[in-house]
Amino acid sequence: MSRTRQLAEAAAAIDFESLGDAEIEAVRRLLLDHIGVAAAGSMTDSAAAFRRTIARFAHDERASLPVIGASTAAAAVPASMANAVAGHSIEYDDVHNSSSSHPGVVMFPAAMAATALAGGDERDLVRAVVIGFEVMCRAGRAADPASHYARHFHPTGTIGSLGAAAAAAAALGLDAGGLNSAIGIAATMASGSMEFLSDGAWTKRLHPALAARNGVEAGLLAADGYVGTADGIGGERGFLAAYSEAAVPDRLLEGWGERPLEVVDTSIKRHTCCRYNQGAIDALLAIRAAHGVAADDVDSVVIGIPSVAVDIVAEPAATKRRPASVVDAQFSLAFGAAAALLWGRAGLAEYDESRLDDPAVLALMDRVGYEVDPEIDRDFPQKWRAWARVKTRSGDTHYRWVDDPKGDPGNPFTDAECREKFDDLASAVYSSEARSAITEHALSIGAPGSWKALVDSLA
Incomplete structure (x- = not known):
């Protein structure tokens, strides 16, 4: 039996009844976080441009979903793509450390689209999300994030297609063979380039949308009998062989049944920027708070x-x-x-075009350097540790090491913090009454009637 088939068999065996409180609570928190981030992201130029595009698509009333932030609905797949773009447009979406990916922004749109297409319910949705997380995150760990990046791939786009296919296949009611075929189809669709780093293009924001679409289409193809490769991930010419120089295929099933499910091991972001900056910002905020360091005193x-x-x-x-x-x-x-030291936070207000040429920011950025730390490398990607050292003009040196950035499984958000983040992000898009309803239904997803109630509250 191929490695991909073994993974498909294990994933397909997950059923709603087998999920514990930790898994269901994780899905609920991550769902609320996804909706909040997408609500704020829906106000970006990139999200608006994508909505203009999907307006050209046919609208199938039989399977539609709300487009977050647009007060409208669209056919399930285009709507899910729009919500994925919005959810990835402000760099505030969840992160899975050991796969170096953003699973929620792919898995929730894909699973919601497939659930709508299949006429499924909240239990189908939760199961599909959990299965999608397992496949995406395990494939990413097996690809070895550093080696995957070395080939200039963005993991969320590539492994996201694999996970989305598994989620869609699950929501569509396929068995392990169908799930395996869907993954095999998605493995030949996976894409996502890091070239956006060269010019600040919006292409990264498109990656989860393409992954969600790829996954749903792969699931539908498999459901209609289209045959995918037998070992799409682990085969001799499969995903791992093509996308990584140092893949470790055994990680696909490593620790199955012994370690927490991947959805429980996923972080919620505190700051609206790349995951690699999160620990450093936490460290600098701690130094600023503990020592009252003023930005103009930083050497x-x-x-x-x-x-x-x-x-x-x-x-x-x-x-x-x-x-x-x-x-x-x-x-x-x-x-x-610079944002952490100057303003004491790194949120949406700080990551604004008007801040980029602030003289104080420019001056402070020129005083920021870095060191590659072998100790941090040793534990990456399981841990995304960081430290900061600030030397002041008055002669003091302050140091802070961060083991678990805020929002990581080792330093998680509380329910109250999840609600606060959602309320802050969604306030420009949804009324107080609507936000209360969305929060209630997202944080009870899996309970009878919660899927329809959530969709209605997002409309």
């Missing part, structure tokens, strides 16, 4: 990062210190550090 800042982060957030240094767009700023370690 130098050094951040400890993993080697894989260098050409994503730190180099070329001259470019990273002069971001020309919000996308550039989201992937600039120097900008994130």
Whole structure:
């Protein structure tokens, strides 16, 4: 039996009744977080442009979903794509450390579209999400994120297609053979380039939408009898062989039944920027709070990062210190550090075009450097540790090490913090009454009637 088939068999055996409180609560929190991020992201230019495009698509009333932030609905797949673009447009969506990916922004849109197409219910949705997370995150871990990045692939787009196919196949009611075939089809569709780092293009924001669409289409093809490869992930010419120089296929099933399901091991972001900046910003905020460091008293800042982060957030240094767009700023370690020290936060208000040429920001970014820390590399990607060292002009040196950035499984958001983040993000799109309803239904997903109630509340 191929490795992909073994993974498909294991994933297909997951049923709603087997899920514990931890798994269901994780799905609920991540669902609410996804909706909140998508609501705020729906106000970006990239999300608006995508909505203009889907307006050209045919609208099938038999299977439609709300387009978050647009007060309208669209056919299930185009709507899910629009929500995925919105959910990835402000760099605030969830993260799975050991696969270096954003699973929720792919899995919720894909599973919601497939559930709508199949006429399924909330139990089908939750099961599909959990199965999709398992396949996506395990494939990403097997691909070895550093090696996958070395080929200039964006994991959310590539492994997202695999997970979305599994989620869609599950929602469509396929058995392990159908799920395996769907993954095999999606493995030949997987894509996503890191070239956006060169010019701040919107292409990264499109990756989860394409992955969700690929997955749903792969699931539908498999449901209609289209035959996918038998070992789409682990085959001699399969996904791992093509997309990574240092793949570890055994990780596909490593620890199955012994470790928490991947949905439980997924982080919620505290700051609206690249995941590689999160720990560093936490460290600098802690130094600022503990020592009252004023930005104009900073002589130098050094951040400890993993080697894989260098050409994503730190180099070329001259470019990273002069971001020309919000996308550039989201992937600039120097900008994130300056935001933390200057304003005491790194949220939507800070990642704004008007802030990019602030003289105080420019001056502080020039004083931000980095070091690749072998100790951080040793535990990456299971842990995304970071540290910050700030030397002041008055002669003091302050240091802070961060083991678990806020929102990671080792330092999770509370329910109250999840609600607060959602309310803050969604307030510009939904009324107080609507936000209360969305929160109630998202945080009870899986309970009878919760799927229809959630869809109605998003309309």
